[in-house]
Amino acid sequence: MGKINANYTYKLNGVKVSEKIIPDNMTWTNATQAANAGFKVGSKYKACQKLSANSGKVQYVTIHNTNDLAYIVDDAEQYVLATYNESMLSSRVHFYVDESGAWQTLRAGTGFSPNDPVGSAEVGWHSGDGVMTTGGNQTSLSLEIIMCESTASDKAAYTNGAKI
Numbered sequence: 001m002g003k004i005n006a007n008y009t010y011k012l013n014g015v016k017v018s019e020k021i022i023p024d025n026m027t028w029t030n031a032t033q034a035a036n037a038g039f040k041v042g043s044k045y046k047a048c049q050k051l052s053a054n055s056g057k058v059q060y061v062t063i064h065n066t067n068d069l070a071y072i073v074d075d076a077e078q079y080v081l082a083t084y085n086e087s088m089l090s091s092r093v094h095f096y097v098d099e100s101g102a103w104q105t106l107r108a109g110t111g112f113s114p115n116d117p118v119g120s121a122e123v124g125w126h127s128g129d130g131v132m133t134t135g136g137n138q139t140s141l142s143l144e145i146i147m148c149e150s151t152a153s154d155k156a157a158y159t160n161g162a163k164i
Helices: 032-035 075-084 151-163
Strands: 007-013 015-019 060-067 093-100 101-104 140-147
Touching: 015 075, 060 093, 075 093, 075 101, 075 140, 101 151, 140 151
Parallel strands: 015 101, 060 140, 093 140
Antiparallel strands: 007 015, 093 101
């Protein structure tokens, strides 16, 4: 597995968050991966739109659980790396959370970094509701909690997710 460098690191309620916000100008470059996700090369890689009718305000939080990666210490980092490598299809989430911390890929409006000012929360793709203006993608902050390594690991990941 590879490594990816955070652009910024901060603490959110005691949880270390490594920030690697997907740039607004990032586009699909791999034709096969783009087609598998329903896009074309050159299409924007994320929505480039603020949540909640462009107000950037979070109305809800959507929490999913995703699988732990066998023999990987920082699972969240690997999910971010897969996102940047165009391997996560169209999934775009705000935070990947595991037992050791979290990685952030979309602006969440936390105000904890220069890249994520208050009121800047972005639309992700995580709810499977298309583009309904009142749907989860358009109004909610998304957390993927990585679990199924062990009971202790799952508890720590859940705790980190709750703190975020």
